[in-house]
Amino acid sequence: MSPTAQDAHDRPGVYSQDGTEYRRDTRYITTRITADGRDGYPVEPGRYRLVVARACPWANRAIIVRRLLGLEPVLSMGVCGPTHDERSWTFDLDPGGVDPVLGIPRIRDAYLARFPDYPRGITVPAIVDVPTGQVVTNDFAQLTLDLSTEWTAHHRAGAPDLYPEHLRDEIDEVADVVYRDVNNGVYRCGFAGDQESYDAAFHRLFDRLDRLSERLASRRYLVGDTITEADVRLFTTLVRFDAVYHGHFKCNRSTLAAMPVLWAYARDLFQTPGFGDTVDFVHIKRHYYEVHRDLNPRGIVPLGPDLSGWWAPHAREQLGGRPFGDGTPPGPVAPGEEVPAEHTAPRPA
Incomplete structure (x- = not known):
């Protein structure tokens, strides 16, 4: 059995050949936002928007880390609703169903703005480059580590070290x-x-x-x-x-x-x-x-x-x-x- 479009989106994974074992597709957009901008995306206050859904455990990680580090003033957050259609998560919590910063009704639009033929699941969390409206990354594991290590110039006073080097x-x-x-x-x-x-x-x-x-x-x-x-x-x-x-x-x-x-x-x-x-x-x-x-x-x-x-x-x-x-x-x-x-x-x- 192969996953439907909704399956692939909702749980970005695939089934094994015999259709019995769930395996997650871990091919994410690995572009990074770094202090030196080596991937073309330097850390800049106000430039990016973190898109999440509170329902999603992977996105919940990013919400927690952003809050613990006090990055709210420099990294805005768009929140999708708890459900979605077969295309992607939607901004149905916002007036008119449109994200007020990105001006789009669904996170899929940011993915397609950068990759018109994007072939994989449209997932949250994702960080979007506001000036271009293009997704930068949805690599949820690296994303939170980068918030801890690359955004240090913008951490709040008293922010914890969630990824101490010696550990x-x-x-x-x-x-x-x-x-x-x-x-x-x-x-x-x-x-x-x-x-x-x-x-x-x-x-x-x-x-x-x-x-x-x-x-x-x-x-x-x-x-x-x-x-x-x-x-x-x-x-x-x-x-x-x-x-x-x-x-x-x-x-x-x-x-x-x-x-x-x-x-x-x-x-x-x-x-x-x-x-x-x-x-x-x-x-x-x-x-x-x-x-x-x-x-x-x-x-x-x-x-x-x-x-x-x-x-x-x-x-x-x-x-x-x-x-x-x-x-x-x-x-x-x-x-x-x-x-x-x-x-x-x-x-x-």
Whole structure:
């Protein structure tokens, strides 16, 4: 079985030849925005626009990193709606369905402005060059690393070092297994083409979650004693786990809330400024349950789970660690970028 146009867009991947195992297409636009502009795109305040969808875990990473580093004044953000058609994500949250900065109704237009015959999935996050209206990159893994390392001249005072040089090898190693077995592992379960492929993906996912639980039982963060890129990458899957992956993707050995270490770790991050305040559970659930009609033909969006537990005490501070190292928490969410209160976990009275 080959993926439909909507399949290829929504989950930029392909199936193996026998149609049973989901494999992600990782051929992204690898152009980079750098301090020296060596790819033709120098770091410049106000020149670029980060296009995201709050529903998407890969885009959620970029939203978190941009906020933690305080790049809002120099890198604007366009937010697509939670669903899309067969062509691409759309700016249906904006007046008239048009992005107010780029002047386009869908992110596909920015891709085609640079590559008229672009053959692959139209994905978020993407960074667009505002003067030309052309996409620069959709390489989500490199994108956040570049925000940390190439945009340093524009970081806020007190910005954390999410990719410290002396820990990069370990961060890369941890991030790689998190990507293969967890970030992409939930998709392998959800889109498995037969029982054998699903079983293998299921065991691989929960084996890795068990190992991560062991790692985090005695340390507050994945690498070192501060929040790093590795934590951002794991968080965006964990925060979606009970809301969509447990049921929709059949990742149902246990809920996140039934895995004590990971649940406390995820709550610790959620309650940290820059993490939970970027999460829109309404968009997350609408996207997965409404768009994946092959998995959920009637498009019914479940009312659960109860989200109030996200604000329960976690006691992770007893393990030590300093969330922002020598830095400070980010300030309030930028005006106009707030997640509606009714879309996130309710705070206790």
